[in-house]
Amino acid sequence: xxxxxxxxxxxxxxxxxxxxxxxxxxxxxxxxxxxxxxxxxxxxxxxxxxxxxxxxxxxxxxxxxxxxxxxxxxxxxxxxxxxxxxxxxxxxxxxxxxxxxxxxxxxxxxxxx
Amino acid sequence: xxxxxxxxxxxxxxxxxxxxxxxxxxxxxxxxxxxxxxxxxxxxxxxxxxxxxxxxxxxxxxxxxxxxxxxxxxxxxxxxxxxxxxxxxxxxxxxxxxxxxxxxxxxxxx
Numbered sequence: 574x575x576x577x578x579x580x581x582x583x584x585x586x587x588x589x590x591x592x593x594x595x596x597x598x599x600x601x602x603x604x605x606x607x608x609x610x611x612x613x614x615x616x617x618x619x620x621x622x623x624x625x626x627x628x629x630x631x632x633x634x635x636x637x638x639x640x641x642x643x644x645x646x647x648x649x650x651x652x653x654x655x656x657x658x659x660x661x662x663x664x665x666x667x668x669x670x671x672x673x674x675x676x677x678x679x680x681x682x683x684x685x686x
Numbered sequence: 687x688x689x690x691x692x693x694x695x696x697x698x699x700x701x702x703x704x705x706x707x708x709x710x711x712x713x714x715x716x717x718x719x720x721x722x723x724x725x726x727x728x729x730x731x732x733x734x735x736x737x738x739x740x741x742x743x744x745x746x747x748x749x750x751x752x753x754x755x756x757x758x759x760x761x762x763x764x765x766x767x768x769x770x771x772x773x774x775x776x777x778x779x780x781x782x783x784x785x786x787x788x789x790x791x792x793x794x795x796x
Contacts, residue, residue: 576729606784615690615775615786616730629782664730671782672717677730 575599579665579678587686591653594681598646598667605642606675607650608664616664622648623671655685690778692787699766699794706762707790709776713757718779721750721761724789725772733761733774766794 578597586592598605603624608616619638621629624645633640637656642648652659662682666675691710699705711719718737724730734743739754747764763770773789 608786613788615777615788617786618783621782672779674720674732674735675784676732677722679727679729 577678589654596665602667606666610662690787696791709759711778720777722775
């Protein structure tokens with residue numbers, strides 16, 4: 574069975590440009606998470622979906638970040654415009670339910686220059 | 687604010703050495719404690735999910751213990767190998783939230 578798939582793996586953009594990340598969770602997983610890991614820090618939750626509903630987006634910087642999970646499967650995370658401080662690894666994870674083990678993708682390493 | 691702390695931040699050991707790391711978390715409203723191994727350029731891989739005070743889990747040369755009353759978990763690696771080199775993350779689950787520590791970066795030298 575395929576794991577969580579993320580793309581792209583790496584992205585370098587200039588500040589003020591938009592960027593989008595894509596995540597395909599494990600088939601059948603209802604819960605999808607987006608995490609951001611800054612250098613030297615642990616992953617921090619940006620948003621959690623239960624099917625297509627965003628149930629926890631309290632940590633998502635809504636002025637520039639947006640996310641969607643159409644049809645409750647794939648998800649995209651967008652930043653517009655990107656800032657230098659957005660450089661980080663963006664991880665997507667999925668699980669059967671909100672309190673079960675989460676499986677992670679390989680992440681997208683974003684560098685904003 | 688919920689703090690999950692891991693120590694040490696980094697560790698360099700020789701092949702064959704045994705080692706251990708600590709994860710400290712809030713002892714109230716505990717639901718579960720997760721350990722992940724994250725190798726460079728790969729996905730974080732789940733090692734253990736621990737829910738009961740006194741839990742001990744083992745996977746090959748890696749084992750973990752849990753003390754929910756005092757809020758800590760230990761991860762042990764017996765006879766470290768170069769392929770054990772990775773960042774080891776613990777994550778504390780309280781109801782819906784999974785809160786990660788900053789990780790312990792292990793480097794095993796041949």
